[in-house]
Amino acid sequence: MPQSPKNQHKDDDSQKPPLVFDASVLRHQSNIPAQFIWPDHEKPCANAPEFQVPHIDLGSFLSDDPVAVNEASRLVGEACRKHGFFLVVNHGVNPKLIAQAHLYMDDFFELALSQKQRAQRKAGEHCGYASSFTGRFSTKLPWKETLSFRYSAEANSSTAVQDYLCNVMGENFKQFGKIYQEYCEAMSTLSLGIMELLGISLGVGKSHFKEFFEENESIMRLNYYPPCQKPDLTLGTGPHCDPTSLTILHQDQVGGLQVFVDDEWRAISPNFNAFVVNIGDTFMALSNGRYKSCLHRAVVNSHVTRKSLAFFLCPRNDKVVRPPSELVDSLSTRVYPDFTWPLLLEFTQKHYRADMNTLQVFSNWLQQKSG
Ligand SMILES: C=C1C[C@]23C[C@H]1CC[C@H]2[C@]1(C)CCC[C@@](C)(C(=O)O)[C@H]1[C@@H]3C(=O)O
Numbered sequence: 001m002p003q004s005p006k007n008q009h010k011d012d013d014s015q016k017p018p019l020v021f022d023a024s025v026l027r028h029q030s031n032i033p034a035q036f037i038w039p040d041h042e043k044p045c046a047n048a049p050e051f052q053v054p055h056i057d058l059g060s061f062l063s064d065d066p067v068a069v070n071e072a073s074r075l076v077g078e079a080c081r082k083h084g085f086f087l088v089v090n091h092g093v094n095p096k097l098i099a100q101a102h103l104y105m106d107d108f109f110e111l112a113l114s115q116k117q118r119a120q121r122k123a124g125e126h127c128g129y130a131s132s133f134t135g136r137f138s139t140k141l142p143w144k145e146t147l148s149f150r151y152s153a154e155a156n157s158s159t160a161v162q163d164y165l166c167n168v169m170g171e172n173f174k175q176f177g178k179i180y181q182e183y184c185e186a187m188s189t190l191s192l193g194i195m196e197l198l199g200i201s202l203g204v205g206k207s208h209f210k211e212f213f214e215e216n217e218s219i220m221r222l223n224y225y226p227p228c229q230k231p232d233l234t235l236g237t238g239p240h241c242d243p244t245s246l247t248i249l250h251q252d253q254v255g256g257l258q259v260f261v262d263d264e265w266r267a268i269s270p271n272f273n274a275f276v277v278n279i280g281d282t283f284m285a286l287s288n289g290r291y292k293s294c295l296h297r298a299v300v301n302s303h304v305t306r307k308s309l310a311f312f313l314c315p316r317n318d319k320v321v322r323p324p325s326e327l328v329d330s331l332s333t334r335v336y337p338d339f340t341w342p343l344l345l346e347f348t349q350k351h352y353r354a355d356m357n358t359l360q361v362f363s364n365w366l367q368q369k370s371g
């Protein structure tokens with residue numbers, strides 16, 4: 001199993017008292033614990049230039065107007081071949097639902113640490129509450145708290161989000177659970193629409209990827225970034241490519257998302273009416289490397305909390321990730337071997353710290369295992 005120093009998991013610091021990320025204390029502190037200080041070459045840059053990504057009007061795409069479909073498909077194809085990021089507007093998700101999701105998120109993260117820890121994420125798992133990644137990694141810790149949970153589009157899981165949240169947090173979280181159940185359903189529907197667009201743009205027709213993800217078993221993650229008195233030393237989320245298939249992100253009005261394109265970090269400005277969409281490693285494999293999963297990160301600031309809601313689309317656990325035959329020919333032979341998503345997930349949770357090389361390292365490991 002690969003284990004380079006930069007990808008080490010929880011290790012050698014058994015002598016020191018355990019580090020706790022209590023945002024209510026740390027947000028005021030100028031003395032930043034060393035574990036949160038990033039090496040100089042990864043420290044955030046002040047004032048990253050704006051990254052102009054295409055705005056895809058999903059309203060006219062979904063209306064099937066051929067001119068709109070052509071234009072959306074051209075813009076998406078161009079963006080995904082280069083960096084994999086675009087915005088969707090006129091997406092049809094009720095703005096009231098988005099606003100409620102943000103409000104309920106505040107309610108959760110404003111609880112005392114001990115209350116939030118009722119949903120504590122366990123070692124080797126990707127769901128639950130995590131205050132930074134203390135206990136999981138010992139260097140380059142993110143300046144954030146997260147709450148993650150599973151969503152399944154399968155018919156027999158229609159209350160799974162709500163049930164999970166009530167189980168871990170108690171009956172008071174029924175309404176919270178209901179809002180997030182609805183939010184995840186809206187994200188799943190939206191992602192299937194985007195899959196139609198990706199299918200058309202790759203020339204495999206609108207149904208192929210939509211059908212592949214119809215019974216998706218996805219992950220919803222709430223990112224909560226408290227202010228940091230030394231934002232130039234820390235990162236909210238370190239540089240990484242999403243290992244998942246497609247990410248649909250809603251960021252609040254604060255700003256902090258940056259993408260590494262043409263050798264520099266660039267900022268995607270907040271837009272409440274839009275979702276930021278990006279290709280993840282699993283879709284890069286499904287497209288036989290044509291569409292890129294691109295390095296991104298989130299920076300923090302000294303005065304205000306920032307929130308983002310990420311829906312990570314993932315295939316049903318038993319689906320084999322393999323590109324359609326139209327994308328494999330004598331000029332473009334298979335770039336990645338077949339795999340199932342749970343194996344890549346386990347790889348990122350147990351053996352490897354997700355970064356820009358995750359898919360390649362995972363792919364080498366699979367090939368070496370089977371060869
Ligand atoms: C499968 C997952 C691992 C992560 C959460 C979900 C989807 C994306 C992953 C993540 C966001 C990729 C970047 C690194 C990570 C550690 C993070 O900074 O949050 C990842 C998640 C995780 O393991 O918590």
Ligand SMILES: O=C(O)CCC(=O)C(=O)O
Pocket residue numbers: 221223237242249251256257258296297298307308310
């Ligand atoms: O908060 C953000 O803007 C980005 C978060 C992110 O990249 C992630 O959760 O994978």
Ligand SMILES: [Fe+2]
Pocket residue numbers: 240241242247296
């Ligand atoms: Fe990400």
